[in-house]
Amino acid sequence: MRAERELTIIAQDPSVRAGPSGGDILTTKVTIPYEDLSAGPRGYRVHVVDYDASQRVFYEPAELGRDADDQFRNAPDQTLLTDPAFHAQNVYAIVMRVLCRFEFALGRRVAWSFRGHQINLVPHAFCDANACYSESDHSIFFGYVPTAHPDADHPIVFTCLSHDIVAHEATHALLDGLRDSYTLPSGPDQAGFHEAFADIVALLSVFGVEQIVGRLLAPNSAAADDQIGKERLEVEALKQSVLFGLAEEFGQEVSRFRRSALRRAVELPPDPDAPEDPRYEECHERGKILSAAVLNAFLEVWLGRMKDLLSLPGDSVPLQRAVRDGVAAAQHLLTMVIRALDYCPVVDLHFSEFLTALLTADYELLPDDGRYKYRDALRKQFALWGIGPPYILGHEDAGRILEEGIWERPKDEEKLRYEGIHPESLRRDPDEVFRFLWENRKTLRVFEHAHTVILSVRPCLRIGPDGFFVRETVSEYLQILDLRADQLRELKINKPEEMPGDTPVRLYGGGVLIFDEFSRLKYHICSRVNNADAQGKRLAYLWRNGIRDSDGRYGRSDGSPPGQRFARMHLRRDGQLPKEEWDA
Amino acid sequence: MPETKPTGDVRVTMYNVGFGDCFLLSFPYDGDGDRHVLIDCGTTTEDKEWMTKVVEQIEKDCGKRLDAVVVTHRHQDHLKTFGLKGLGERLADLKPKVVVQPWTEHPKAEAQATSAPSVYGVRGLAQIRSLDAAQDFAEQLVANASRLLSAAPADLAEELVFVAEANIKNKAAVALLSHMGEEPAAAAYVHEGSESGLEEILPGVRVSVLGPPTLEDTTDIRSPADRHPTQYWELGATLAGAAATADPSLPAKSALFPGAPTLPAASAESHVRWVMDRLGRAELWNATRIVEAMNDALNNTSVILLFEVDGKALLFSGDAQWENWAWALKAPAITERLKATTLYKVGHHGSTNATPQKLWELFENRGDENTPNRLVTLLSTKEGKHHRVPRCSLVKALQADSTVRATYLWEDSDQISKTYTL
Known part of the structure; x- marks a missing residue:
């Protein structure tokens, strides 16, 4: 019995050809775990x-x-x-590949957000230039549209054949499984996070394909032993060839908005004032900050990996080595990005906290930042956008941070009570974790007057590139507080000035508890439900942008109909939803 | 035409056509009787019997003689009556001298034409072709109505069919309007800044065309033509036609992959049938959004006219939405004149973005009941038919700062019309 299955997929999308001036569609083979498949495949x-x-x-x-x-x-x-069976294979293989990347990075199985184990992939769902994950339908729907280009090879463009789109939607689904609270109304950072995270994972996933990187670096190269000029391996040159190059390769009809988003994320001049700039308040603009920081860090690390190669005498270096370094950088960064999710707060995420999570996740496995200085590159690129560890931005309440930007162990950890708590049970039982949280609510400064629920308890076993094992248990809790706007003052939270006093508002809080292999609390990363500053800012943002549910309540949902949240997010990105000026 | 002067009075008659528009503007002239301009005559909610009463009333009000007809755009709620057998002819018998329509209705720019009038350019032609193909798609959806209406959620399906019905082609109305004028040359196809075609009919009244813009002016009005090219609507219509006749107990043939093996939908296992059902809902949302985008695009072909006489300024904008308005609102010379508006026909029956807040804030005659020369607003609509129209916050603003004349608020719902003198 084989352990793995190798399947052909389209490397990016059908418009990307193998040869410099056309040729066959560029394909690649991906390896995924072998399983006994039913027809579907299922x-x-x-x-x-x-x-x-x-x-x-x-x-x-x-x-x-x-x-x-x-x-x-x-x-x-x-x-x-033209063979729908291949389209089925393409979506199956890409989604499984992304899922495996998540499971590898997190060291455990990753669940979908719905009750069920098999997500439905519908490769020819409807005639529409959209692909979307729908949590309430337990599905990812891929649309298709006729091409507007008379000289196209095929009259229909299928979103299910675009590696980038399939990986992007799979990431939405996986992220929703890990943090379904990230679709709740919050501030601009969280609003931009889902889309930016899906973009980053999809792009790093595409950059993990050697054929794609090789083609972008040297479009005219045919032989494996070709050389590449050193001048083409400088930052600006890589930006042009690899990042802009990929943007250009995105299919005209269905990826044109993604293409301009990627172009813009790369073109944007870094601006340390961006987080406070109203121009970056819209969620897609906001998300580009994150994409720009991570993609530029990717280039920096890639160049760092080639440093010894570039210092050799001569004007050129072996192309294959440059490609492999790029692929390795993409894969390592992808692992970091996914692993960081476990170290992010459960609600009201800020980019500064994501950065800290990235650094912490990597630190846990590679305390010395290895040879290639991934963490240095990330710190530097985020700093160019005015994003540093949270305490710099005044979110010191979120958690404590060491000098190098990683979360610190809990304050007063010596006061934590473990009496009566069963270490083994703490690795799997939500009630045991709740008992720990409740017993220690004062030390951990957990607001006891909110409804509090343990969302998950997840034991993990992670393996670092250097062979070290890290055993952890990751548990998440959520807090909910429903109030009228005029009750906010009791918590010293500023009500948006013009918000009527009887407006229903919902506050969320919560945190991640990370226990070490001895079931001792290692990190407590939280967003407090009674954090007056953060909650006031969140409500001001929701009020300013009219983000409320269909009953006019603030903080619960953005009013999207069931199953339409991600579809609408994409439509907003693509400018396809009408402007609304008067309320219903 | 003899020299004659308007008295400066204006009578505006508003007809109760349910969800739709129908207005008669009557301008008295010194010693020369009244000049009558009919602006739209359509409905998507009322039956032929009711519309017969409306036409009879129009005949009475204009003394069986219209000077001009303006059809702001080709939606059913604005032109349906022109296509109703017997009623269209009765309106034509009123012998208007001019028929004003948007540039997109120019016969030389018909969907099948190979060239467009130069002012509209190739892009304009593509827009018209796309709109035309989009209407075929709407027609297929309406043909599919019984299947759609059996789908869940029911209120969404109802709205989809309602909007699709408003968007199907009314060939009879379009044909009648194209030769309705007293002479063949009396058709005016207008765009912002062009002559209105009413200059000779209404001497002494300044009539300005503020919209629609052409595609040379702005591409904002292009949606969804740009995002959904003609091929999209053609394929959509083909698929919707196939779906309408698909029998779930038989394997259906795919238009995408003609040779691909298929199975009867009814043969799928229960879990797959659940996915099919959910997908049907998702597709319903898509279809609704697409039809609404198409609806918006047609709305944005609306003619916007400003009539100015003796210090009065009457603004009629059909269903022009934000993208159409955006062009006029960029021009300081126009915004200056809009400030003095005394009567505003509320755009698109009170929808969310047909009365841009920027426009509303311009009106200087807004104010409470004691405001001299207080702004009058006309709202011809029916509640609960489309998209939560009229919008509550808009109605609140209208009621606070203008004298609202709204058909849906008339005490006597059997009343055919009301006339207001300015």
Whole structure:
């Protein structure tokens, strides 16, 4: 029995060709765990349902076979474009690849946000230039549109054939499984985070494909032993060839908005005042700050990895080595980005906290920042955007931070009570964790008058690149406080000036408890439900931007209909929702 | 035409057409009777019997003689009556001398034409083609109405069908309007800044065209034509047609992959049928959004006219939405004149973005009941039909700062019309 299955996917999208001036569609092979697939394919985490609602056609479920053979190895372009079974394989393989990256980085299984184990992937869902994850439908829907280009090879553009789009949507689904509270109304950082995080994971995932990086670095190169000029491996040159290059490769019809978003994220001149600038308050603009910082850090680390290579005499270096360094940098950074989620607060996330989470996650596995200084690069790139560890921005209440920007152990940890708490039970039982939290509410400064619930208890086993094992248990709790606006003053929270006193408002708080292998609390990363400054800012943002549910309540939801939240987020990004001036 | 002067009075007659628009402007002239301009005559809620009464009333009010007809855009709630058998002809018999329509209705720029009048350019032609194909798509949705209405959520499906119905082509009305004028040359296809075509009909009244802009002016009005090219609507119509006749007990043939093996939808296992059902809802949301985008695009072809006479300024904007207005509101010379508006026909039956707040704030005659020369606003609408129209916050603002004349608030719902003299 094989442990792995190798499947052909389209490397980016069908417009990206293997040769410098055309040629076949550029494909690649990905390796995912072997599983006994049913028709669909339908595996232990993913079920491809090929039903087209626009024309009410149900395609025969694809059989990828039990023998792990790749049916589409070396398939002609025509087959890749016109065989729905290949489309089913493409979405299955890419989503499984992203899922495996998450599980590798987090050291545990990652659940979807809904009750169920298999997410539905619908590769030809409807005729629309959109692809979206829908949590209430337990699905990711991929649309298709006719091309407007008469010279295109195929009259239809399929979003299910774009590596970047499939990985982006899979990331939304996985992030929602890990932190479903990140879709709650918060401030501009959290609003921009889902989209930016999905972009970053999708891009680093694409940069983890050697064929893509090779093609972007040296579009005219054909042979594996080719050399590349050193002048093309400088920061600006890499930015042009790799980041802009990929933006250019995004398909015209369905990725054009993503293309301009990527272009803009790279083009944006760093601005330390951006976090306070109203121009960056809109969620997609905000998200570009995060994308820009991480993508530039990626280039910096890549260059750092090639330092010894570039110091050798001569004007050029082996292309393959440069490609491999790029792929390795992308993969390491991708692991860091995903792992950071465990060290982020549960609600009201700020980019500064994400940076601290990134640094902490990496520090836990590689205390000395290794040879390639990933953490230095991230600190530097975030600082260019005015984002430093939280205490610099006045969020000192969120947690304590060491000099190098990582979370510190809990204040007064010697006062924490473990009497009566069973260490083994603390690794898996939400009630045990709640008991720990309640017993220690004063030491941990947890507001006891809010409804408090343990969301998850997740034991993890992570392996660092140097072979070290790190065992941890990650547990999350959420706090909810429903008030009228005029009750805010009791918590010293400023009510938005013009908000009527009887307006219902909801405050969220919560935290992550990270226990070490002895079930001792190592980190407590929280957003306090009674943090007057943070809650006041959040409500001011929601009020200013009219973010409320359909009953006019603030803080609960943005009013999107069930299942439409992510679809609407994309439509807003693409400027496809009408401007609203008068309320209903 | 003999030299004659307007008295300076204006009568505005508002007809109760449910969800739709129909207004008659009557300008008395010294010793020369009244000149009558009919602005729109459509509905998406009332039946032919009711509309017959409306036409009879128009005939009475204008003395069986119209001087001009303005059809702001080609939605059913603005032109349906022109296409109703018998009623269209009765309106044509009123022998208007001029029929004013937006540039997008120019017969030389028809969807199938190979060239467009130069002022509209190639982009304009593409816009018109796309709108035309979009209307075919709406037609297929309406043909599909019974299936859609059986889907959940029901209120969403109802709204989708309502909007799609307003967007289907009314070929009879379009044909009638294209040859309705007294002479063939009397059709005016207008855009912002162009002549209105009413200059000779209404001497002494300044009539300015403030919209729609052309695509040379702005691309804001282009949605969804730009995002959804003609091919999109054509494929959409084909698929919707196929879906309408698909039998779930048989394997359906795919228009995307003609040779691909398919299964009867009804044969799927229960979990897959659940996904199909959920997907049907998601598709309903998509279709609603797309039809609304198309609805917005047609609304944005609305003619905006400003009539100025003797210190009075009457603003009629059809269903122009924010993107159409944006062009006029950029021009200081126009915004200066808009400040003096004395009567405003509320755009798009009171929807969310057809009365830009920037426009509303310009009106200097807004104010409480004691305001001299207080702004009059006309709101022709029916509640609960579309998109929570009219918008509560807009109605509140209108009631606070203007004298509101609203058909849906008339005490006697059987009343056909009311006339207001300014």
